[in-house]
Amino acid sequence: MRTEPATRPRPAAPAAGRGPAPEAAPRRGLTRRNRPLWMLIPGGVLMLIVIVGPMILGIYMSMLDLDQYTLRRWVSSPFIGLGNYIESVVSSGLLRSVWLSVSYSLIAMLITLPLGVGAAVATQNAFRGRGIVRSVFLIPYVLPTFVVATVWRTMFQPEGVVDRTFNGLGMDPGLWLNGPNTYWTIIFVQIWASWPFIYLLALAGLQAVDHEVHEASALDGALWWKKLRYVVFPYLKGPLSLAFLIGMLHHINNFTLPFVLFGIPAPHDIEVLPMLTYVTSFQSFRFGLSAAMAVVSLILIAIPLFIYLRAVKLDDGESGGTK
Amino acid sequence: MRMRTPAALAAITAAAALALTACSGGSPEGGSTGGAVDGTGKTLNVLVNVNTLYPEQQKQWFTDMQAKFKEKTGAELKYETFTSANEELQRIQTSVVSGQGPDVYSLGTTFTPTAVATGAFVQLGDEEWKKVGGKDRFNPATLGISGPSEDRLYGVPYVSRPFVMAYNKDILAAAGIDKPATTWDGLLEQAKKTTDASKGQYGLAVAYKDNFDPWKFVWAMSVQAGNGIVDDGKAKIDDPAMKKAYETYFGWLTQDKVVNPASVGWSNSQALAEFAAGKAAFFPMTTSNSIPTLDKSPLAGKYEYAIMPVAAPGDSSPKSGAKPAASILSGDNIVVADYSPNKDLAFAYIEMVTSKDVQLNYQKTFGDLPANAEGLAALESAPHMGAITEAAEKSYATPFTGAWGDIQLGLLNVTVQSVPELAAGNVPDATLSQRLKDAQDKAQSSLDRAGTS
Incomplete structure (x- = not known):
């Protein structure tokens, strides 16, 4: 096959100005050894x-x-x-809270990912009103969590807007702010509030795809799906991994959303980690126990985080833009 | 590059230095006692809760008090506000640990035991009471939650917010009821008579999803039946009287159907809105703070207050030996931090704000009742105030223990977890018993901690 020589075989090089790369030729005598680390x-x-x-x-x-x-x-x-640790694991419901937190975050994240990417792809090419659409997409992300939660709480009230909509369809979904549905309520609101974050990062990733790459793949006869799958998505891997990581941490640590939506004490089905820690600390005033819970959950979350970081190599500084 | 890094370094250093000075700034003025009330050159820091209903008036009030205090003592008065008990607790925590912070704190009554348990506040002896104008200056009922016992008091009563029951005069008249019942059973009968679900009218407006109301209902019913919830360090939540209280409270919705089914999602303000819209005959568990709302509603002139029933469910008159509690002892106390170098000024401040005129003025602006006995007496004949002042005198304190926060949360939790069953129309007996047992266990373990410390 006579292919055009690919000008840039890898999407890796963070070409767009980010200051000098460390491995670049020594400038002004700043070698690895003589760097002023004391600074x-x-x-x-x-x-x-x-x-x-x-x-x-x-x-x-x-x-x-x-x-x-x-x-x-x-x-x-x-x-x-270790008394507090034993108590937190054995009798405080901590493990259940961790499970609730992680599972809800994961579900929300798995749904927001395609949403965000889809929205980014849809607004990638210029069209009339694209600026407006892009701005509208950002609204949920710009609103403070407190406002988002308050508005949704109002809508999820018994006989509120959501209930009436369901009733109009001939369904009686039950309560949203108490009981088993709470789990899905928080997932839904979390998705609503956080998908623009994925969208933003996906959009940033798409911007990095060089025009030549699009041209090259078009010349090769790649249709939209193939182009998306084999050309565009590889570019998105870095930003989306980062988005996944930050998003998960953000969801797991999100206190305002459940607190405002459900109040204290939380319904049993949605006693997520931050709520449990909060109640232990500021309602029961068990500061020691609460600190133990925080440490346990830190460890529990750090393990998958560490594995994940190794797997996607976000911590080697190659992908750029990390924390 | 070379140019930028030292600049950034300098900026960071400067920022760090600033942060450090900021930390050490704002420390109390030097000089400890001085003259009794000569506070020239000193500043008294007071922490109060922010008034979200009347923010402008509160600012004005601060200015007025500052001028008055300056005139009285020569000292500056500085107000700081907090928005929730938790925020205040955090302030107390940091102040307690660091030994500096506000001199005077205003504390909600049910939060007082928790705060006092930290041991950070001045115990009031005869001398201190004299400085604030004497113990007999206050409505005796309000002293019920100033300390763990009569000779160990910490909080000076500031204002009362007793809970009462509002009723719709038109609906009652139409149903041929001449006055609200004084027993829970009687109230239920009246509620049944005034319920007409086809018109969307219900006998009672009750906020099942409020963060406070539920435990106040069951507390009152239980206390009236002779169960004070905490007895000599033992929790009594899994007690028949408490169970009966929950059954009655839940029954209004599930069995008797005298409340709007949507009320499983209501907070107190939503129940108030329902009552203000004329859709409920009675609105138990409200305070004088509802007057401004109701006067602006279509209900203006058509509502009145009564004290809530004082005979436990199943009883036809108050049980002898039990407390005929019309309301929890609700309102604010003022405490003085024991690390404060300005204690005399602090007491002078308390003397000023608990004096009759200032308290009456405060009532006029914010609706909270005076803790000052003369001030309270002066209000009895004011519009709507009869029942409210009566409730202030018939208020009883919740148990004074550092475990109360946990107990209160446990009582509330029983309702929160029961809401799905409430909405479905039946809270099974076994489920309720199990929840009460859980609350009992948590309350007991919390009381045990309080006991051993």
Whole structure:
């Protein structure tokens, strides 16, 4: 076959200006060995103060029997070792909450991914009013979560808009803000609020596809699906992996949405992790137990996160644009 | 590159320095006691809850109080606000740990035990009471939740928000009812008479999904039946009186059908809206704060308040030996932080805001009742105030224990988890018993913690 030599075989090079690549020829004598690493000290110190310090404190707290009665002299509150951890795993419903959180986040994410990509592809080519459509797509993402949750809570009221719509179709779906449906309610609202994030990142990925690539594939006779599947999607792998990761973390940590939608105490079916931690900390005032829960959930979430990071190689700095 | 990094470094350093100074800034003024009420050059920091109903009036109120306080003591008065009990607790936490923060806190009554359990507030002895104008200046009922016992008091009563029952005079007259019942059974009969579901009119407007109402109903019914929920460190939630209370409260919806089925999703303000629209005969569990809303509604002039029933479900008169509780003791207390270097100023401030005139003024602006006894007496004849002042005097305190937050949550949780069954029209007996048992276990373990600490 006489193919045109592919000008850019890989979509990897983050060509668009991101400053000098580290491996580029040594400039002005800045070699790997002589880099002024000491300049990182302020950042490092800040990181110690802002991230590492509190984290160590949190781990220490999780081993104290710290509650409203011992708070005043918290440093001398009883040290109970792993007591809080045992309690959180055995009798606090923590594992169930983790499961609820992770599963709901995953379902929401799996539905938002094709939605976001579809929307990005649909608005990729210029057409009249594209600017408006693109702006409208961003509305759910721009609205504060509190507003989104309040509006949906109103619509999901018994005999509210949603109920009336279902009744109009001859169906009685039951309650949305209490009982088993709550799980699907939060998934739905989460999808509504977060798909534009996927859309944004997918759009950014699409922008990176060079015009020549489109031309080349067209010359090769690739039809839209083949083009999409073998030419465009590979470009999206990086941004979408990133979107998946950030989105999952965001969903799992989303406190405002369930809090505003369902209130405290949460219906049993939607007692997600942030709600449980919140209630333990600020309703029952078991600060030690709550810290233990936070640590346990951090570990539980860190394991798949780590595997995932290795798998998609987001942490090797190659894909650019990571945190 | 070379140029930029040092600049960024400088910026970070500057930012860090700023952040550090910001942390240490705002510390209390120097000089500890000084003269009794001569606070010249000092600043008193007061933390109060933000008033979302009357934000403008509250700002005005702050300005007025600042001027008055300056005139009285020469000191500056600085108000800070919080929006929820949790936010306030966080403030207390940080203040408690760091030993600095507001001098004076305003606390919701049911939150007072929790806050006092941190041990961060001044216990009031005779001398302190004298400084705030004497203990007998206050409506005796309001002192019920100032501390764990009569000789261990921490909170100075500030305002009362007793719960009462609003009723629609037209609907009652049409049904031939001359006055609201004083027993829960009697109220149910009247509610049945005034329910006409075909017209969308119901006897009671009840907010089953409110974050507070449900536990207040069952608390009142249970207390009236002689079960105070906490007895000598033992929780009594899995007790027949409590079960009967839940059955009655749920029964209005499932058996008696005297409430709108949609009320399983209502908060208190939605129930109020329903009542204000003239679609309910009675609206139990409201406060004087509903007056402005109702006066602006089509119901203006056609509603009145009564105290809620004081005889437990099944009883025809208040049980002897039980408390005829018309309402939880609701409102705000004021406490003084024990790390405060300005305690005398703090007491002078409390003296000022609990004086009769200031309290009456406050009532006129915000609707909250005076804790000041004379002020309360002066209101009895004001429009709508008869039943409300009566309820203020017949209010009873919820148990004063640091575990109360958990117990309250447990009671509320029974209703929250029962909402799906409520909507379906039947809460099975076994399910209810199991939920009560769960709440009992949690309450007991929380009480055990309170006991051992």
